[in-house]
Amino acid sequence: MSRTLSLAVIPGDGIGPEVIAEAEKVLERALSASGVTLDTQRFSLGAGRYLETGDVLTDDDLEAIASKDAILLGAVGGAPGDPRLKDANIERGLLLKLRFSLDHYVNLRPTRVYPGVPSPLRDAGDVDFVVVREGTEGPYVGNGGSIRPGTEHEIANEVSVNTAYGVERVVRFAFEKAQARRQRVTLVHKTNVLVFAGSLWKRTVDAVAEEFPEVDVDYLHVDAATIFMVTDPARFDVIVTDNLFGDILTDLAGAISGGIGLAASGNINPTGRFPSMFEPVHGSAPDIAGQQKADPTAAILSVALMLDHFGLAAQATAVTDAVEADIAERTASPRTTTEIGDAIVARLTD
C-alpha cells in the first residue's frame, strides 16, 4: 500500500529557510521506509515576498495551500521596525489568516524539559505537558475598532468572541489528549473578571468532564498559572485555554523549558477538512538569519507533531527519540544549524 502526503512548505523569513531545510531532511528520512511518499510544493510567503510584490497572501496561494494535506512553516516576519513593513502586519495577514481560514481550532504546544537542557529555573522538575490553545476565537478574531482615532477622544475596543461551538470542540480535544496521557486537564482563564467568556469556558469544561470520568479537572486563573509555571511546572499535564492566554503561557512554557529554540507547535484542524500547519513557536530572528546559528530543533519537533497527526506514531516517536538523544549529548561547543539537523537525521535508522 502506498500513500502520498502532499505538503505545502512555507520557509518564510529570517531563520525560517534554514530551520525548515533541516526539518525537511528529517521528515524525508523518517518517512523513507514508511510507504508514504512526499509531494512537496514550496510557497514563498512572508516579509520577503511582501517587499518584492506587495502580496501577503493571495487568494491563489491560499487556495493552493488549502488543497494540501499539511503545511510546514518556518517563521514569518521582517526586521522589527522596518519602515517598509509598517502597514503590513504580516502576522495577521499571513499566519493568523491561515489559522482562521483553515479552521485551525487546536493550537497544540507540547513542553518538555529535556534532560541535559539547562532551564532558567533552579529546579524545573519533570516537566511534560501540552497546552491546547484555542486557535480561532477569543481576542484574536479581529473584531476591534476605534472611534475618533488620533484625537484626545479616541476609544479603541477589542472584542473577545467565544462560542459554545468553538469552546466545546477544543475542550473535547484537550480531554481526549489527557485521556491518552496522565489524565489531568487544567483550564486556565480569568473567570473572576471575564465573567461571560469565563463562565462559558467553565461550564463547557464541567460538561465535557462528565464524559471523561477518569480525567481530573483543575482550574487556574491565568495570573496564578504563570506562578505555577515557574514554581511547579511539573504539575501540568494538559492545559486548555483561550487564544490569548495560550499565546502567553506557551511562550513562558518555552522559556522555562530551555528556550523557544525547542518549542514546536501544531495548528490543527482535527476533522481533516483543512490541512493542519506545523511550525516552531519561535519567530524569524532576522538578526541571526543566514548565519547557521539557529537551532532547528523546534522545527524538527514540529515534524514529529505532523507525523503524529497522520497517525504515524512510530515515525513520530523515532523523531522525538532522535532529538532527545541529540539533546542529551549536546556540549557547550556550538554546532551549525545543518550540523544539528544532520546529527538528528543520522540517528534515524531505517
Added chain:
Amino acid sequence: MSRTLSLAVIPGDGIGPEVIAEAEKVLERALSASGVTLDTQRFSLGAGRYLETGDVLTDDDLEAIASKDAILLGAVGGAPGDPRLKDANIERGLLLKLRFSLDHYVNLRPTRVYPGVPSPLRDAGDVDFVVVREGTEGPYVGNGGSIRPGTEHEIANEVSVNTAYGVERVVRFAFEKAQARRQRVTLVHKTNVLVFAGSLWKRTVDAVAEEFPEVDVDYLHVDAATIFMVTDPARFDVIVTDNLFGDILTDLAGAISGGIGLAASGNINPTGRFPSMFEPVHGSAPDIAGQQKADPTAAILSVALMLDHFGLAAQATAVTDAVEADIAERTASPRTTTEIGDAIVARLTD
C-alpha cells in the same frame, strides 16, 4: 505643624487580618515621629461579611471609604469552590468596584529580588522594576455579555475598552516614574493582534516619550515579555501595560522575585481626588488563615508605598530598609506572622 491621615482599613478574609495587623503596627511606628496622626476606621468587608449579611459593598460603605485619605486592604475572598459564594464574585463586587469607583487608574507594582531571598530562577540578576498597570480600562471594564446562554448557540463576548484619556494619563505616570528611576520605559502589549488597542497604546507612548527625551523607550509583545521575565528580568525598569497584561505580568514578577509573599501594590489615583488603596498582591489564602503562617512583608511593603504616595519619602525608605534588613537575616527556621512584624517594627528607630 500636625497632619491627620484618615485611613480606611479593610482587613478582609483569610490571612488578611493577620497581615494587616502587622502592617498597621509598622505604619504607626513609622509615623510616630513624623507629626502625622492616624485616624483609622475599620471596615468589615469580604466573603465573611457577605456570608453574614449578603452585602458585598454597600453605598454607605463606599461613601465612607471614599471620604478617607487612603485605604489599606489585606485580602478578600472565601475558600475556593465554597458553594455559598458561587454567585457573589467578591473580587468584582468589592476589589474591582473600589478600583473603578475611586478611579485607581495606576496600579503600581514594584518588584525587587532582595538579597537573601531565593528566586526560582537560577540567576535572576539584579532585579528592580515597577509595573505600572492601568487600573480602570481594558478587558476589566465589565463590558461583556452572552447571548443564548446555556445553549449550543451561546456566544459570550468580552470587550476591552481603551481610551486616549485613560491610556495617556497612565503612560504619563509611567514616564514620570522612569525619570526618577533608571530612565527606561517598556510598553508591553500585543500590537500585532490587538491592532486597535495596541495602536492607541503605541501612539500614546510615542507621543508622551517626546516630552521625556532622557527616557529610553522599548516595546515588547506580552508573550515575549514573559520570556524576558524569566531569562533576563534585570533588563526592566518601568513596564507600562494594560489592566489584563499587568495582572498576568505582576503575578509572574512576584513568582520570580521569590513569591508573592513579598509583592506589594498601590491602587493609585494620582490626582488625590479619591483615596488610593494599598494592598499586598497575594490573596486571602484561607487554607492557612489564623495560623500565624502568613508572611506580612507584602502588606508592610504596601505601607511603604502608601507613605511614598503621601510624600513621606524618609518614612517610606525607613520601612523598605527595615524590610530589606529583616529579609537579609531570614533563616530557614519559620517565624510567625507577628514575629516578622515585630522584627521589622524593632528596626524602625525614631
